[in-house]
Amino acid sequence: MTSSAAKTSAGRFFEDFRLGETIRHATPHTLTSGDASLYSALYGARFAPQSAETFARAIGYPASPIDDLLAFHVVFGKTVADVSLNAVANLGYADGRFSQPVFAGDTLSATSQVIGLKENSNKQSGVVHVRSKGYNQRGEAVIEYVRWVMVRKRDSAAVAPQTHVPKLPKAVGAAELGAACPRIDRRAFDDALSGSPHRFEDYSPGERIDHVDGVTVEEAEHQIATRLYQNTAKVHFNQFTEGQGRFGRRLIYGGHVISLARALSFNGLANAFHIAAINGGRHVAPLFAGDTLFAWSEVVETAALPGRDDVGALRLRTVATKNRPCADFPLREGEGYEPHVVLELDYWALAPRRL
Template identity: 70%
Template structure:
């Protein structure tokens, strides 16, 4: 039915244009919902190169309909998941860089690892309006063929009445927008957790802001440091005042709340 959350996502090896990747998923947990009609399935997915090298690993939990509502489940099994990926495990997918040769002017910003402070919030300022053709083309690129993204005839009869934009595209847009303010965060090393807070539809304009949650050394690396970021994306709502909550509820403009580690030159 839907992806509910992500955890323990780590980039494990560099990927280059022309590489072929395969993915495998393993069910690592089950929890029946109180309705007994659906349940939550915990899955660990691993992406590999043909020689078996792991390039990415992550856990997500998805809501799934039970084939037979009356079927017994045999007790819940909820896997223990880390609150965040440990900084000491980051960097395997980032080749060592020569910081002296790194051109901060060409990169678009002089700001390095040392220039960011924990607690700092950054408005990424720019907005991107999404067209139906654009999200469909992007979603095809990832070979995601879920009908909710492509079939307006069926969507018109559904909950939203509209084609829903793929959550992976929302994450990509938030990452793109974050360039303005985090230009040298050139590598995503891990995703600690993420939540698709509300749906996005074509015609809306996406904005984003980020907060520096933590800073960490990467063991054995003096070329890069790790920033733990929270990036929040919104729709039709500029982020100069960092929208997040409205009372105890999520601000209705918030689309995405993503917690991840990036690497940045020192």
């Protein structure tokens, strides 16, 4: 029996990337109502337009939209085999835009452009910046974002690629958020059914909201979630390799943390129903099965949208912690983060305006 290793792929290592190259990722994914139901089962998200077809149609959607983060994770999952299969860690996000809603029946595909490369001083790894875009079956962009990831080198002696660190905006401008959802009928936005009487005008910059609830992360759930997105990163699945790593166990996919924090934020932000942009995000510390996640949010900014009197935009900083409730809003300690903090996410969410 012969073996042909050339027919399999070990994924890209840091020295395999080239600045400016565009990567077309494999395996388009058609999202179904089954995907949406499984996502709800995994995270318990309760935002009304994504949960109820009747509610979505009443306010002006043609159908109930797929949860924004489900679409994000599916696009992210497409990129893993080509970008982060050999990652040490996913480090952060910026300049993310949700340009139009995704519905059951839409097929998502993805491309990534390498926009930054920098070898680490230890010569064992380097940081790769990519701008990834997700498209529907009509070739329309529905999501794009920048992320940077630390990727192992295959050979520490290999010559590093050209160094370039991109400059990224601190936040997506409010004028760019209007396309994220169709015009809604704010009169039909039933506050009793949505779960909160608080609309855009009820939030003020500087306000902090403890989302109160906590959720313990289960091994089976994070494994199912990551497979749902077709994310094949070794750090999440392969105990044979990760058991020998610096943590001695598999890491929870960072997107799993984001979705759990977003679901927890319903308690206090139930009418912030649609994510329009991700300004920045950092996975501050690892999360493992058995940890309990809590979250709190700060209203950083509020913005009226040009030409829109139906929705306004809330710029939110959501912070997730492990094994520590958030009544005292933990975030920073000295020059770094408080040791229980695992996620800091800065994003824009749309909320209905008052009549």
